[in-house]
Amino acid sequence: MAGLNGGGTSVIVRLEIHKELVTFGRIATAIGDAGGDIVAIDVTRASKTTTTRDITVKVSDPEHTETITKALQVIPGVRIINVSDQTFLLHLGGKIEVTPKVPIKNRDDLSRVYTPGVARVCMAIHEDPSKAHSLTIKRNTVAVVSDGTAVLGLGNIGPEAAMPVMEGKAMLFKQMAGVDAFPICLDTQDTEEIIRTVKAIAPGFGGINLEDISSPRCFEIEERLINELDIPVFHDDQHGTAVVILAGLLNAVKLVGKQLESCKVVITGIGAAGIACTKMLISAGVTNVIGVDRQGAIVRGDEFTNKAWEWYAENTNPGLERGTLSDVISGADIFIGLSGPGVLKQDDVKRMATDPIVFAMANPTPEITPEEAEPYVRVMATGRSDYPNQINNVLCFPGIFRGVLDCRASKITQEMKLAAAKAIASVVNEDELNEYYIIPSVFNHAVVEKVREAVMEAAFESGVARRRSQREINEAHHE
Numbered sequence: 001m002a003g004l005n006g007g008g009t010s011v012i013v014r015l016e017i018h019k020e021l022v023t024f025g026r027i028a029t030a031i032g033d034a035g036g037d038i039v040a041i042d043v044t045r046a047s048k049t050t051t052t053r054d055i056t057v058k059v060s061d062p063e064h065t066e067t068i069t070k071a072l073q074v075i076p077g078v079r080i081i082n083v084s085d086q087t088f089l090l091h092l093g094g095k096i097e098v099t100p101k102v103p104i105k106n107r108d109d110l111s112r113v114y115t116p117g118v119a120r121v122c123m124a125i126h127e128d129p130s131k132a133h134s135l136t137i138k139r140n141t142v143a144v145v146s147d148g149t150a151v152l153g154l155g156n157i158g159p160e161a162a163m164p165v166m167e168g169k170a171m172l173f174k175q176m177a178g179v180d181a182f183p184i185c186l187d188t189q190d191t192e193e194i195i196r197t198v199k200a201i202a203p204g205f206g207g208i209n210l211e212d213i214s215s216p217r218c219f220e221i222e223e224r225l226i227n228e229l230d231i232p233v234f235h236d237d238q239h240g241t242a243v244v245i246l247a248g249l250l251n252a253v254k255l256v257g258k259q260l261e262s263c264k265v266v267i268t269g270i271g272a273a274g275i276a277c278t279k280m281l282i283s284a285g286v287t288n289v290i291g292v293d294r295q296g297a298i299v300r301g302d303e304f305t306n307k308a309w310e311w312y313a314e315n316t317n318p319g320l321e322r323g324t325l326s327d328v329i330s331g332a333d334i335f336i337g338l339s340g341p342g343v344l345k346q347d348d349v350k351r352m353a354t355d356p357i358v359f360a361m362a363n364p365t366p367e368i369t370p371e372e373a374e375p376y377v378r379v380m381a382t383g384r385s386d387y388p389n390q391i392n393n394v395l396c397f398p399g400i401f402r403g404v405l406d407c408r409a410s411k412i413t414q415e416m417k418l419a420a421a422k423a424i425a426s427v428v429n430e431d432e433l434n435e436y437y438i439i440p441s442v443f444n445h446a447v448v449e450k451v452r453e454a455v456m457e458a459a460f461e462s463g464v465a466r467r468r469s470q471r472e473i474n475e476a477h478h479e
């Protein structure tokens with residue numbers, strides 16, 4: 001399996017090589033001895049005495065790059081000009097751009113897309129605001145809004161540092177589902193200010209995807225925006241994650257021959273994702289869920305400063321099990337990690353019930369590595385792209401928003417989320433199902449289409465769809 005901390009990447013080392021002092025063979029040997037794998041060599045400049053080469057080297061993590069750099073630094077006749085990480089290169093200047101749909105070639109075009117022609121379109125929308133859906137980008141746009149407080153498992157790293165994740169989400173929206181998503185990182189952590197700002201920018205959007213906003217503020221922000229806006233608002237870390245976890249569990253329990261309803265489930269990290277996941281499992285019939293956060297298991301009767309945990313304590317842990325994760329994990333059928341790195345130990349997995357299912361979902365470093373867990377688990381999943389069974393909300397948010405934009409839903413109901421989970425699970429056929437394939441690949445095109453259809457169907461049934469029929473939707477696509 002691939003290594004952690006970036007899952008293996010490549011770096012380009014630009015070297016100035018003094019021809020009389022050193023051979024390329026010496027350099028290649030030094031890189032090889034340091035464990036680097038040379039995958040490409042380009043000569044970028046040559047003179048009588050020196051050559052400059054870009055050497056692309058596969059490395060396992062940043063420390064490995066450091067080791068290789070040090071090995072090269074000590075070779076006489078070698079000067080390191082630059083070391084560029086491919087991942088950083090890919091981020092230079094950001095990852096997305098806005099592209100016009102039609103070119104402006106002459107004054108006639110200009111007078112239509114802009115003034116004076118555009119004014120007639122503005123007035124049409126002024127007279128009938130619902131026309132914004134057909135005459136502006138609103139019908140295909142989603143704002144990906146973060147305040148940078150719970151970015152992946154990295155914590156409160158601020159709005160600027162959150163941007164690469166939000167740009168990545170926007171790329172995925174477009175590539176997977178054709179949705180035009182805009183990364184919007186807010187320089188405030190104040191609940192009221194976030195609500196006010198999202199409401200103020202809402203007219204240009206068909207949906208709001210809240211992302212990486214820490215709990216418990218995320219609950220009030222989402223609830224208020226759902227109630228106060230007429231477009232769908234969806235906190236991806238809560239519901240996208242819960243949908244995908246349920247999809248994975250439906251298939252995992254089928255594989256191990258257990259009933260989800262009778263499983264003992266232990267969840268660590270009772271934040272945005274952990275609470276939503278618990279609610280989703282309860283609505284799927286699970287009765288024995290135990291939540292563990294930093295201070296231990298959440299038990300009814302205890303005092304909590306976090307209001308969301310009061311609900312949690314009332315509705316989970318029927319056996320009132322107390323203690324640390326290690327205490328309550330005994331006999332668990334399923335572990336779901338939505339906390340941080342290294343929280344689950346091998347000894348804990350050994351004490352789970354037979355055929356344990358472990359979803360270690362913290363990003364980028366899971367609660368236990370697949371390498372550590374593998375000898376003792378039956379089914380192992382992480383949130384990462386470089387291991388089998390990637391349980392990540394990217395399997396949900398593109399399809400769910402494609403569906404709600406297409407049927408112009410005003411809300412995303414619990415029924416729509418359950419329908420999305422079942423749709424994702426259904427992409428894996430019974431004869432394909434195995435320990436390393438409980439969830440479809442992010443690149444399986446069937447996922448978005450199935451989720452879209454299931455979500456629209458459930459939206460029609462829940463009465464939140466504002467387009468009446470599939471035919472109407474198809475016609476609108478060809479407008």
Ligand SMILES: NC(=O)C1=CN([C@@H]2O[C@H](COP(=O)(O)OP(=O)(O)OC[C@H]3O[C@@H](n4cnc5c(N)ncnc54)[C@H](O)[C@@H]3O)[C@@H](O)[C@H]2O)C=CC1
Binds near residue numbers: 236238383384392
């Ligand atoms: N694979 C996926 O699709 C997704 C994974 N996640 C991961 O889940 C984790 C939590 O995300 P959110 O719920 O959005 O954050 P959050 O900040 O709302 O909640 C995190 C919770 O975990 C608890 N926690 C942190 N370290 C802990 C530890 N060592 N032991 C017990 N509890 C601990 C915190 O006290 C907090 O209650 C992150 O690592 C994130 O990357 C979140 C969403 C989707």
Ligand SMILES: CC(=O)C(=O)O
Binds near residue numbers: 151152212237363383
């Ligand atoms: C995948 C994701 O949204 C997260 O880790 O926060």
Ligand SMILES: [Mg+2]
Binds near residue numbers: 237
């Ligand atoms: Mg997230």
